[in-house]
Amino acid sequence: MNVVARPRKVRVIAGIVAVILLAAFTVAGLLMLRTHTGAYFTLSDQLAMIGIGLFLAAGALWFTRPRVRADADGVEVRNLLGARHFPWTEVEQVSFPDGSPWARLELPHDEYVPVVAIQAIDGEHAVTAMRELRRIRREAGTPAEHG
Incomplete structure (x- = not known):
């Protein structure tokens, strides 16, 4: 017989944080061209912002890794x-x-x-x-x- 255990609350919290980070950075990236700050943003800036969101979301999901078997x-x-x-x-x-x-x-x-x-x-x-x-x-x- 086997036993496999993973943390529960940390997995839920990490998932929520990952979704929030990804959504926030995606929205920020998509809205970059529409700001009137005087700065000039290109498509690569938008993609970089979304990429940062992906990277941070992956970092949050890293906390779901622990397991004992x-x-x-x-x-x-x-x-x-x-x-x-x-x-x-x-x-x-x-x-x-x-x-x-x-x-x-x-x-x-x-x-x-x-x-x-x-x-x-x-x-x-x-x-x-x-x-x-x-x-x-x-x-x-x-x-x-x-x-």
Whole structure:
């Protein structure tokens, strides 16, 4: 059995922000030729303005990237800058420290990996994702969790 979790509220907010940015820069680009500021705008200026909107919208959507995927073999954590797979034998604990914005995988030697896909702001969705992640880890034959 697999578990896949993604943040919910951040995905919604990022989508809304991306649409607003794209719409605002597209409207600004289309209206550039009609302004009476004394500046001379060309088609390339309009396209550049729309391009900036596309670039900023893509940047906003970048925050929808986090995901955690777990199965009996291990857990793959994809955060903003990359993805890594950890076999369950390397994961000492799946925790959600008090006051932390997201969960984390506790690794040997006091190291940890943030799991940005499971965020405190998501409330019950985060609780369910943590339960499922811990269940899969338990079924994989790893020691019990505390925390």
